[in-house]
Amino acid sequence: MRKTDILIIGTGIAGLSFAVKTASKRKDLSITIMTKEKAEVSNTLHAQGGIAAVMDNLRDSFDQHINDTLKSGGGESDPKIVKMVVYQAPERLQELIDLGMAFDKNKSDWDLALEGGHSQPRILHHKDNTGFEIEKTLLEAVKRFENITILEHHYVADLVTETDNCVGAWYFDDENVVRYIRAKVTVVSTGGCGQIFKNTTNSPIATGDGVAIAHRAKAQIQDMHYMQFHPTAMYEPDRNPSFLLSEALRGAGAHVVNENGRRFLFSYDINGELATRDIVSKAIVEELRKSGQKHAYLDCTHLNIQKLQTHFESIYNYCKSKGINPSKHRIPIIPVAHYQCGGITVNQHSQTTVNDLYAIGECARTGLHGKNRLASNSLLEALVFAHQASVKVCDTIDDISHSTTIYVNKFPVGSVAASTKKIDELKDNLKSVLEQYHIDSAINKALLDIQHLKEIADSIFQTESISKPITELINMLTVATLIVEHSKNNELVTF
Secondary structure, three states, X not given: OEEEEEEEEOOOHHHHHHHHHHHHHOOOOOEEEEOOOXXXXXXXHHOOOOEEOOOOOOOOXXXXXXXXXXXXXXXXXXXXXXXXXXXXXXXXXXXXXXXXXXXXXXXXXXXXXXXXXXXXXXXXXXXXXXXXXXXXXHHHHHOOXXXXXXXXXXXXXXEEEEOOEEEEEEEEOOOOOEEEEEEEEEEEOOOOOHHHOOOEOOOOOOOOHHHHHHHHOOOOEEOOOEEEEEEEEEOOOOOOOOOEOOHHHHHOOOEEEOOOOOEOHHHOOOOHHHOOHHHXXXXXXXXXXXXXXXXXXXXXXXXXXXXXXXXXXXXXXXXXXXXXXOOOOOEEEEEEEEEEOOEEEOOOOOEOOXXXXXXXXXXXXXXXXXXXXXXXXXXXXXXXXXXHHHHHHHHHHHHOOOOOOOOOOOXXXXXXXXXXXXXXXXXXXXXXXXXXXXXXXXXXXXXXXXXXXXXXXXXXXXXXXXXXXXXXXXXXXXXXXXXXXXXXXXXXXXX
16 A cells, blocks of 8 residues: 555646655655646646746736636636736746746747737747746756655556545556555546547546546536536547647648638638637637538648748648648648536635645636636646645645555456457547537537446446546546536537
8 A cells, every 4th residue: 555645647748747846845745646648748738839928017917817718708707817827927937937838938938829819929938839948947947856666557447435524536657457545635637538528639537537537526516517628629530639720820821711712711700710719619600500511721821931930830741741831731630629628616725626636627617718828827827826835835734644544456356357349439429429519509408318338337337347447437427427517507518
């Protein structure tokens, strides 16, 4: 049985920045990070755009960033949280820079990009692979601390609670054996749930595990129906995850056009390509509905080819690998599932409604995003709430004791290995259910279909050998149920 002071679940920007900040302040604390794949595999890794922050006080201001965030959130953001995040942004960004993160600069200052929904250029970035550089920087920082241990291929299956306190977790180790770890504090930073949708930009690991395990631990979950779709993923029906075409391309002047080459977004919003993601996605879907076409296009042919190759190197090279030259050809695009705006309810310190359980990053519902996340606010949110959580944990952990209860493995151990093919088929069926739900919004039918799939999954869980794939499927079904249930009294926000 393992024991640690702090258990962190996930190795994206949220979990890693919390670990680095906490380890630097409290070298006496043992910190264990578990991730179900290699440490570098996360949604952070795939983030192209960057981090929003007011770094140019001559043109930009905190008030402008706050107003842009509130407007994008459709009246559902918490103004106090928005103000806290925006005001902390420059300091949190400087801490990341001090760790070695290299954001792009121009001749005189930061090369700040403009993205949809922002009234000023304020996006710090590293070309079009900002997330990759952040992940690399934070993993290098983690290695400097002897009190941090990263356990790869360790999949947390469930949290353990006593009364109203989280005291540890059940997990699969790298040999697929179920074990228990005791922890004074547990931090869920598992990312989003994009993989429950047929088309998504999310990493294959984004199956909503954090929300599901927190839900089973009786933590409050909120606003799961606020799923943001990114309007410009490359149209490749058989690719998962979908390849993202950064918002910064539109900020640099790329046009969204239809089959006839006509720009149509200004018919839906005066900001055209620089409208918020929900507006652009809705407009594209409506245009496709009217035309019967399968996709729209992103037109970069009028942009400077050197800028395309330099600032959007990853995108340019990927398009070329698919036979598309962005300087000569329009790129086929379609909106796909991108970001989970709801999640585990937390306060300003990242505390959930379960004692000693924290949540940071995309799995958490902080009050920042509301109905629709403003571009490049998510990595910022992770940094700010990792800071807030670290301060709180360092101040309170000395008053928390490890549980002394001896737990017996609660998971059934069958004699037959669960069929991976069968589980994959159930996952595909779930994605089809949600896809149909987005078309007809038939709540009762969707819930019945998901319940039917849950009964099959539960049967596998009870009669066959417990495994990561079946546990992951159950988590996906749990999250899908929450999304549909949360949309009962509200509009379903997907585009």
